[in-house]
Amino acid sequence: MKLILKSDQFDNLLLILWSIILVFLTLSLLLFILTLVKKARRIRRDKIKRRYQEKINRILFRFMFESLDMKRTVRIFKRYFNQKGRLFALITTKSLIELHRIYNGDYQKKLEDFFVESGLSEYSIKLLESRNWMYKVEGIRNLSELSYYEGAQQIKEHLSNKNEMVQEEAILGMIRLKGLDELMDLKDMDIYLSDWLQANIIHIVQSKNFNKPNNFSALLDSKNPTIQLLIARMAQYFQSTEITADLNLIISQSTNLKLRHQMSTIVENLNSIKI
Amino acid sequence: MEIGWIDTGIVIFNYFILLFALSVMLSYTILAAISVFSLKKHLKKNRFVNYSVLLSLPDCPKISLIAPAYNEGMTIQENVLSLLAIQYNNFDVIVVNDGSKDDSITLLKESFDLVETDKAYNAVIPTREIRGIYQSSNPAYSKLTVVDKVNGGKADALNVGINISENPYIVCIDVDCIMDKDVLLKLAKSVMEESGKPVIATGGVIRIANSCIVKSGKLIEVNAPENLLSRIQVLEYLRAFLLGRMAWSKMDGLLIISGAFGLFDRKIVQECGGYNTKTVGEDMELIVRMRRYMIENNKEYCVKYIPDPLCWTEAPETYAILSKQRSRWTRGTMETLWIHRRFFLNPRYNILGLLSYPYWLVYEYLAPIIELLGLLITLIFLYFGLLSWPYFLVLVLLVYTYAVFFSLLAIYTEESTYKKYETFKDIFKLSFAGISEPIIFHPFIVYAALRGNWEKISGIKGWGDMTRTGFLKNQKR
Numbered sequence: 102m103k104l105i106l107k108s109d110q111f112d113n114l115l116l117i118l119w120s121i122i123l124v125f126l127t128l129s130l131l132l133f134i135l136t137l138v139k140k141a142r143r144i145r146r147d148k149i150k151r152r153y154q155e156k157i158n159r160i161l162f163r164f165m166f167e168s169l170d171m172k173r174t175v176r177i178f179k180r181y182f183n184q185k186g187r188l189f190a191l192i193t194t195k196s197l198i199e200l201h202r203i204y205n206g207d208y209q210k211k212l213e214d215f216f217v218e219s220g221l222s223e224y225s226i227k228l229l230e231s232r233n234w235m236y237k238v239e240g241i242r243n244l245s246e247l248s249y250y251e252g253a254q255q256i257k258e259h260l261s262n263k264n265e266m267v268q269e270e271a272i273l274g275m276i277r278l279k280g281l282d283e284l285m286d287l288k289d290m291d292i293y294l295s296d297w298l299q300a301n302i303i304h305i306v307q308s309k310n311f312n313k314p315n316n317f318s319a320l321l322d323s324k325n326p327t328i329q330l331l332i333a334r335m336a337q338y339f340q341s342t343e344i345t346a347d348l349n350l351i352i353s354q355s356t357n358l359k360l361r362h363q364m365s366t367i368v369e370n371l372n373s374i375k376i
Numbered sequence: 377m378e379i380g381w382i383d384t385g386i387v388i389f390n391y392f393i394l395l396f397a398l399s400v401m402l403s404y405t406i407l408a409a410i411s412v413f414s415l416k417k418h419l420k421k422n423r424f425v426n427y428s429v430l431l432s433l434p435d436c437p438k439i440s441l442i443a444p445a446y447n448e449g450m451t452i453q454e455n456v457l458s459l460l461a462i463q464y465n466n467f468d469v470i471v472v473n474d475g476s477k478d479d480s481i482t483l484l485k486e487s488f489d490l491v492e493t494d495k496a497y498n499a500v501i502p503t504r505e506i507r508g509i510y511q512s513s514n515p516a517y518s519k520l521t522v523v524d525k526v527n528g529g530k531a532d533a534l535n536v537g538i539n540i541s542e543n544p545y546i547v548c549i550d551v552d553c554i555m556d557k558d559v560l561l562k563l564a565k566s567v568m569e570e571s572g573k574p575v576i577a578t579g580g581v582i583r584i585a586n587s588c589i590v591k592s593g594k595l596i597e598v599n600a601p602e603n604l605l606s607r608i609q610v611l612e613y614l615r616a617f618l619l620g621r622m623a624w625s626k627m628d629g630l631l632i633i634s635g636a637f638g639l640f641d642r643k644i645v646q647e648c649g650g651y652n653t654k655t656v657g658e659d660m661e662l663i664v665r666m667r668r669y670m671i672e673n674n675k676e677y678c679v680k681y682i683p684d685p686l687c688w689t690e691a692p693e694t695y696a697i698l699s700k701q702r703s704r705w706t707r708g709t710m711e712t713l714w715i716h717r718r719f720f721l722n723p724r725y726n727i728l729g730l731l732s733y734p735y736w737l738v739y740e741y742l743a744p745i746i747e748l749l750g751l752l753i754t755l756i757f758l759y760f761g762l763l764s765w766p767y768f769l770v771l772v773l774l775v776y777t778y779a780v781f782f783s784l785l786a787i788y789t790e791e792s793t794y795k796k797y798e799t800f801k802d803i804f805k806l807s808f809a810g811i812s813e814p815i816i817f818h819p820f821i822v823y824a825a826l827r828g829n830w831e832k833i834s835g836i837k838g839w840g841d842m843t844r845t846g847f848l849k850n851q852k853r
Contacts, residue, residue, distance in 0.1 A: 111767075115766060115767065115770055118770045118771070118774055119770060121774060122770070122773050122774050122777050125774075125777035125778050125780070125781045126777050126781075128781050129777065129780050129781045129784050132781070132784040132785055132787075132788045133784055133807055135788055136784070136787055136788045136791045136803055136807075137800065137803060139788070139791050139792060140791055140800060140803055143791075143795060235420055235423065235424075238424050239424070242424065266421060266424075270424070293571045293572075295568060295569050295570065295571050296567075296568035296569070297565055297568040297569035298569075300429050300430060300433045300436065300568060301426075301429050303432075303433060304426075304429040304432050304433065307432050308432070334435070337435075366435075
């Protein structure tokens with residue numbers, strides 16, 4: 102080692118190592134400061150969020166259950182929206198969606214009207230034009246959860262979006278808005294409906310109390326096995342025992358083991374209902 | 377001539393140590409970069425997920441939670457209650473009392489109104505003798521099954537649970553872990569969202585719960601531990617789970633799913649022969665064997681990983697217990713690597729053979745041995761007056777600053793993602809742990825790993841007593 106120490110090469114090596122140490126030290130310090138800044142920002146943002154949420158809750162409560170009329174509510178909302186920006190819109194829409202899920206009838210209609218009058222529907226439509234897929238998903242969810250039927254066409258355009266998340270949200274959005282008849286449009290699509298996506302679709306059917314579509318068994322003509330499975334699952338939900346023969350036919354013809362296994366279970370369940 | 381030979385040896389040694397250190401740093405940095413990228417993607421993707429969808433679905437995947445218990449009498453009642461309170465529809469809880477010497481089984485019988493059933497036990501995986509299978513007469517605990525068996529170790533107890541389960545998926549857990557209430561929803565989603573390839577296993581993140589506040593089996597406040605040793609382990613876990621495993625998962629090279637928490641396809645586990653009772657690293661060994669089984673039988677599969685903190689466990693607070701734990705981990709690694717030595721640089725096993733296995737061999741198993749060799753040779757240099765102090769100090773400082781940098785990166789990543797540590801005080805405490813770890817903790821971990829090697833060579837087996845402080849002291853706060 103003593104011999105190497107004497108060479109210039111070794112001095113250079115030491116210099117390089119010292120430089121790397123300096124880089125690590127600087128990066129460490131930077132990371133530490135960034136963590137503290139992030140923490141401070143988060144604490145501040147949480148405070149702001151809480152404050153906005155309180156404001157929104159107050160406005161919406163007065164609008165829903167007291168005498169605050171649409172015009173005044175919209176005026177108050179717009180004043181805050183202009184001051185506070187996107188975060189305020191985001192929290193308001195979230196609150197609207199939550200309330201929309203809880204209430205029904207006139208209350209639901211009131212919330213939907215507010216969504217339109219406040220300009221939040223327009224704002225959500227604009228989100229669909231964003232390049233960021235997360236904004237697109239947010240826009241689709243806002244529009245479909247708050248039953249903005251005028252937005253259906255724009256959502257439909259995203260059924261063939263290259264981004265899987267946007268495409269899936271568009272499917273869910275269209276079903277929320279158009280009901281199970283929308284499945285006819287999906288019938289010939291080459292999309293993979295994962296079990297998770299199917300669970301979401303069935304959840305929508307349950308929460309919106311959709312009726313069984315008229316052309317139910319026609320949907321089984323789909324060449325897409327995931328759509329066939331979805332229809333079978335829905336048949337189980339609607340207890341449509343009349344399509345067990347069609348399901349048995351698919352089971353006998355399909356080479357897809359997973360499909361056959363899952364459909365057989367469903368057919369067994371449907372048969373037990375018959376009995 | 378003799379001097380020339382010594383000089384060559386010194387040069388080789390110097391460059392070997394330097395290159396080894398640099399390769400460790402480079403690999404950690406690459407893994408961290410992949411992890412951060414994947415983590416960001418995961419969080420974005422899951423921002424819009426509504427897990428409660430599964431609560432309304434009658435045919436969501438059926439899961440059995442299997443919890444082996446050995447001398448857990450102090451906390452078993454509360455732990456089981458906590459497991460039963462998990463939000464999910466299709467699940468049951470199988471507690472396997474592994475011949476506890478305390479009053480665990482009596483407590484379970486009394487607390488949950490257990491009555492012995494005549495349910496037949498089909499030992500698809502061979503296990504030790506079963507004393508009885510119990511179910512509750514109280515409908516409120518209808519999801520609970522308790523099995524009392526002769527002591528056979530954790531792996532054997534888990535195998536009993538696997539044999540008892542009738543569900544397609546099993547989640548193997550430590551009974552003293554605290555689970556997030558939506559843990560099964562997240563695990564089920566991982567199984568359901570996969571397109572095409574069946575999911576044979578899903579791993580999750582384990583976090584340290586020391587000094588956290590627990591109430592009724594639920595974590596209600598996360599704090600950085602008061603005890604420095606466990607605080608350093610928080611950092612260790614953050615680095616491993618946030619900056620390491622996520623990357624291995626992304627590259628499909630995950631070789632371990634922690635024993636404290638993991639979901640498996642029951643049928644595949646049974647076809648593979650269940651947990652290996654002859655190793656103390658049964659968690660790593662099982663997942664390696666499952667992957668090997670799938671590859672060798674040309675079956676399509678995938679192993680998934682959820683980076684969300686879902687399971688909280690208690691870390692050792694004393695060096696004595698930590699030493700036992702880490703030497704056991706080393707023995708487990710040695711045993712798994714030896715059993716599956718066929719993986720080594722074998723392209724048949726894809727990334728597992730070409731990257732994961734060699735990585736584990738060199739950077740997990742051999743690293744402490746290389747460190748010891750480095751230290752011994754340095755001492756010899758020192759004795760013979762051959763040590764170059766400038767080079768030695770630069771090398772030590774290089775490794776130290778990188779270690780601190782990497783810990784701070786883990787803290788930053790945590791703050792940018794899950795933000796579990798609420799206060800500035802926690803950040804300062806964790807950062808201090810990051811600064812002190814390379815000096816006070818790392819040498820001990822190397823010692824424990826070497827001890828593990830020694831124990832393996834000298835034929836010492838078993839787990840050793842793992843006394844835990846328990847969450848009770850925090851519950852009182």
